[in-house]
Amino acid sequence: METPIDTTAKTDAHQHVSVTVKVNNQDVTLPDREVTGLEIKQAAISQGLPIDVGFQLSVKRSHGRYEVVDDDELIRVHTHQEFLAVPPDDNS
Amino acid sequence: MARRPVNPPATGWSLTIPPKIWDRLSDHVLGSAARGAVLLAGLADGPRGPRLLARELILADEGRDYIPGEFGHRALAPTFVRDAVIRARDEGLAYIAAHAHLGLDHVGFSEIDLASHERGYPSLSQISGQVVGALVITDHAAAGDLWLPDGRREELAETIIPTGNLLRLRSQPAEEGRPDSLHDRQARLLGDLGQETLRRLRVAVVGLGGVGSILVEELARLGVGELVLIDDETVEETNLPRLVASGREDIGRLKTEVAARNARRANPDVRLIEIARRVERPESLEELVRCDWIFLAADGDAARHWVNGTVQQYLVPATQVGVKVPLTPQGDVGQIHTATRLVLPGSGCLWCSRLIDPTRLAVDMHPAGERDAAQYVPGVPAPSVITLNTLAAGEAVNHFVFAVVGLHDEENDHASVIHRPRTRQRDLQEPRQDPTCRWCTSTGRLGLGRKGSTPF
Ligand SMILES: [Zn+2]
Numbered sequence: 191m192e193t194p195i196d197t198t199a200k201t202d203a204h205q206h207v208s209v210t211v212k213v214n215n216q217d218v219t220l221p222d223r224e225v226t227g228l229e230i231k232q233a234a235i236s237q238g239l240p241i242d243v244g245f246q247l248s249v250k251r252s253h254g255r256y257e258v259v260d261d262d263e264l265i266r267v268h269t270h271q272e273f274l275a276v277p278p279d280d281n282s
Numbered sequence: 283m284a285r286r287p288v289n290p291p292a293t294g295w296s297l298t299i300p301p302k303i304w305d306r307l308s309d310h311v312l313g314s315a316a317r318g319a320v321l322l323a324g325l326a327d328g329p330r331g332p333r334l335l336a337r338e339l340i341l342a343d344e345g346r347d348y349i350p351g352e353f354g355h356r357a358l359a360p361t362f363v364r365d366a367v368i369r370a371r372d373e374g375l376a377y378i379a380a381h382a383h384l385g386l387d388h389v390g391f392s393e394i395d396l397a398s399h400e401r402g403y404p405s406l407s408q409i410s411g412q413v414v415g416a417l418v419i420t421d422h423a424a425a426g427d428l429w430l431p432d433g434r435r436e437e438l439a440e441t442i443i444p445t446g447n448l449l450r451l452r453s454q455p456a457e458e459g460r461p462d463s464l465h466d467r468q469a470r471l472l473g474d475l476g477q478e479t480l481r482r483l484r485v486a487v488v489g490l491g492g493v494g495s496i497l498v499e500e501l502a503r504l505g506v507g508e509l510v511l512i513d514d515e516t517v518e519e520t521n522l523p524r525l526v527a528s529g530r531e532d533i534g535r536l537k538t539e540v541a542a543r544n545a546r547r548a549n550p551d552v553r554l555i556e557i558a559r560r561v562e563r564p565e566s567l568e569e570l571v572r573c574d575w576i577f578l579a580a581d582g583d584a585a586r587h588w589v590n591g592t593v594q595q596y597l598v599p600a601t602q603v604g605v606k607v608p609l610t611p612q613g614d615v616g617q618i619h620t621a622t623r624l625v626l627p628g629s630g631c632l633w634c635s636r637l638i639d640p641t642r643l644a645v646d647m648h649p650a651g652e653r654d655a656a657q658y659v660p661g662v663p664a665p666s667v668i669t670l671n672t673l674a675a676g677e678a679v680n681h682f683v684f685a686v687v688g689l690h691d692e693e694n695d696h697a698s699v700i701h702r703p704r705t706r707q708r709d710l711q712e713p714r715q716d717p718t719c720r721w722c723t724s725t726g727r728l729g730l731g732r733k734g735s736t737p738f
């Protein structure tokens with residue numbers, strides 16, 4: 191659920207509202223509608239997901255395909271949007 | 283090539299890989315350039331623990347999918363991992379990343395391998411909701427690290443490849459078996475570990491008539507530990523000349539009862555499951571899918587269809603044994619043949635070989651009374667002679683014993699044997715496979731395990 195817009199923040203350039211998305215099937219609440227890939231991973235980590243910032247993040251697009259989101263890429267998110275964060279599978 | 287160690291069946295999680303998938307996997311990861319891959323696998327309950335059933339192989343292309351690692355020497359690229367784990371999620375399958383190590387009879391994960399699992403597998407498990415894990419192989423050994431959806435972590439006890447020799451790979455060779463004085467003479471050929479292998483196996487015999495009674499006698503005397511006996515018929519007078527160790531007093535008794543008595547006499551320690559039902563009944567199938575090997579010695583297209591389905595969906599190898607005596611309406615004898623057909627998962631099946639007739643299958647699935655009414659020609663008993671049955675049954679059990687203790691010369695020889703006793707010929711027949719078969723390919727039921735419907 192989106193938080194109701196705080197009327198006192200109406201003068202801001204854009205409104206800071208929290209948005210809940212899915213990362214690896216888990217709910218993750220983001221502090222803003224516009225976030226970077228890195229910020230999504232940081233939010234997920236702080237909310238207990240077993241990932242680290244070195245994971246590769248992808249967003250699910252409307253056609254069902256996943257696209258990689260870079261750490262410094264700013265994206266506009268919406269409620270229930272789905273992300274995956276996976277590491278490379280290193281071996282030796 | 284050095285002979286692989288003989289490893290008796292182990293208790294715990296196992297991974298079964300169909301021979302064709304194993305060949306592609308080992309070519310890819312054991313070749314001169316070490317590369318990576320992911321297996322997608324179904325799940326089933328097995329005789330000694332949960333079974334992963336490899337159904338599809340996704341090869342990582344060098345350079346794009348398999349790249350220099352962040353921490354390790356090499357890594358599966360994150361996009362490759364993501365796409366594979368999405369497929370595992372969408373299809374409800376396990377994700378098993380595979381790579382190879384140098385070495386022969388021993389293998390284990392490195393510190394870097396394990397650190398990578400600890401870093402990544404909890405999240406892959408959250409994404410897919412299925413088992414995720416890794417497999418590391420050499421030509422003679424395999425080790426696996428599995429992460430279960432409930433958070434538990436398990437080691438793979440064994441990796442099974444049901445090829446010409448039924449390979450059981452472990453992280454290190456099994457310790458020498460305990461000598462068994464009863465089977466001393468045969469263990470001189472099969473080895474103590476080979477004898478121990480037989481003792482731990484669970485083998486089904488479907489059809490306990492002329493051929494099936496010989497199969498049960500031989501399997502029990504060999505020391506196979508557990509037999510599942512399936513037949514819904516009772517003994518008739520005309521069966522007695524071909525039913526091993528039967529007597530007049532057995533007329534009217536269940537064939538399962540007679541076979542069980544005989545098996546117990548051959549080996550008092552044998553564990554027996556008697557199912558006096560047709561093979562397609564749920565009680566029969568439930569036992570069948572938890573076997574290590576199936577002998578199919580029943581006439582009828584229904585039995586062929588259900589055993590074939592079990593082989594492909596649950597990756598349980600089978601041998602179909604049959605005898606054909608063609609007679610003209612005038613009574614002339616045609617070319618008699620006996621067939622011992624190996625049915626291996628993913629390598630062609632009884633549908634691909636045109637050995638199941640859809641019309642006869644439909645008739646065979648009706649209740650007994652309607653079955654007879656549906657036959658155009660009134661049933662005339664087919665000729666049947668114990669010596670012909672013996673020829674086919676001996677071939678079948680011998681193949682099985684050599685396979686499970688690794689005595690076949692040619693691992694990739696999956697041919698069936700056709701005997702023509704009138705001309706004294708013995709021919710080998712290669713299995714055939716339709717590339718889009720609904721049963722024996724990755725586009726069909728192969729390796730789906732309990733995710734696919736049963737009855738099939
Ligand atoms: Zn390794």
Ligand SMILES: [Zn+2]
Nearest residue numbers: 631634719722
């Ligand atoms: Zn087929």
